[in-house]
Each structure stands twice: as structure tokens, then as C-alpha cells.
Amino acid sequence: MEQSVQIITVSTRDLDAARKFYVSGLGWEPLLDVPGEILFFQVAPGVALGLFDAVKFAEDLNTTGVTGPAGLTLSHNLPGPDAVDRCLDAAAEAGATILKPGQKAAFGGYHGHFRDPIGLIWEIAHNSGWSVDADGRVRIGLVEP
Template sequence: MEQSVQIITVSTQDLDAARGFYVDGLGWQPLLDVPGEILFFQVAHGVALGLFDAVKFAEDLNTTDVTGPAGLTLSHNLPGPDEVDRLLAAAERAGAEILKPGQRAAFGGYHGHFRDPIGLIWEIAHNSGWAVDPDGTVRIGLIEA
């Protein structure tokens, strides 16, 4: 199997809350919005995030057991600490719960966490050791002091 991910799909009990948070609150533009079923956003080059109504998600999988992994976070890296603080504040205004305000991180950068209205946890970070080459290759190096 090729080491690749194009779509990350997350089940949600409240698709309308997800739409309100991401579209109305944060201003994201949907790739596809099927009310009562699924909402897709492009989140990176060639990568989409799907938020799927829990009932429809279970039907699509032909199962009633849709439990998934615990401890999942989605991370967004920004150019600096000020941008981290601004995005955390915007997320809170849009209805997110701040789990960890912006602060110096153990890895040497700066970060904070929020939980969106459907339960997804986001890390908003500035990590100077993170870089993406023009061809999409990720480089993770040492953090600036």
C-alpha cells in the first residue's frame, strides 16, 4: 500500500454544528456540502477533511460499530506565536473550547489546543523545525532556540 492519505473522514453527531463552526465561524469554504450527510473541506494540497453525519457514516460502513481511535488531534502550523494566538481567539469566538491557551511547547515551539463543537481537538502551533518543500515533502528538524 502506498504511504498516502487524501481524505480524512470524521463521524459527527451534529453536522449542523460542524457547518456553523467551520463555515460560519471560521469562514472555511466547503468543497462539497450535502446537508444531513457530509461536508468536505480542502485542508492541504490534495487533502480533504470530511465531516460525516454519524448515522450516515455507520450506514456507509454497513456497521453499527463506528468507534474509532482516541487521542486524535489535527494540527495546523503557523509562521509565529502571534498567529497562533489570533487563530485560537478566532476559534473561541466561533464556539470552540480552549483546552490549552497559547504557550511555549515542550518541543521548543509555541502552541495551544482547542476542541471544536463536534469534539475534534486541534493543535495550533508554531514549529520552526517544520517545513514543506515545494514538491510537498515534509521536513521535521530541530527547533530554533
């Protein structure tokens, strides 16, 4: 199998809350919105995030008892600490719960965390050692801000 991910799909018990938070609250534009079933957003070149109604998600997997996200964090890297704080503030205003306000991170950057209304945890970070080459290759370094 090729080392590649094009779609990250997360089960949610409240697709309407997800839509309200991401579309109305944060201003994200859906790639596809099927009410009562699934909502897709492009989150990077060639990468989409799908938020799938939990019942439909379980049906699609031909199983039962599938719950929402656990032990999963999506990260969003920004150009500086001020941008991190502004993003955390915008998320809180849109309905997120701040789990960790912006602060110096153990990895040498600056970060904070929020939980969206469906339980998905986001890390909002600045790491000056993070970069993406012209060919899309990610570089991660541990560098002070």
C-alpha cells in the first residue's frame, strides 16, 4: 500500500452541530454536503476531511457501536503565536471548547487545543521548524519560535 491519505473520515453523532461549527462558525466551504449523512471539506491539497453521521457511518461499515473520535488530534500549523491565539479565539467564538490556551509547547513552538462541538480535538500550533517543500514533502524540526 502506498504511504498516502486522501480522506480522513470521522464519525459524528451530531452532523448538524458539525455543519454549524465549521460552515457557519468558521466559514469553511464544503466540498460536498449530504444532509443527514456526510459533510466533506478540502483541508489540504488533495486531502479532504469527512464528517459522517454515526448511524450512517456504522451502516457503511456493516457494524454497530461505532463511536466518535478518541485519541485523535488534527493539527493546524500557523505562521506565529499571534495567529495561533487568533485562531483559538475564533474557534471559541464559533462554539469550540478551549482545552489548552495558547502557550509555549514542549516541542519548542507555541500551541493550544480546542474541542469542536462533535468532540474532535484540534491542535493549533506554530513551529518555525515546520515547512512544506515545493513538491509537497513535509519537513519537521524542533526549533524555538
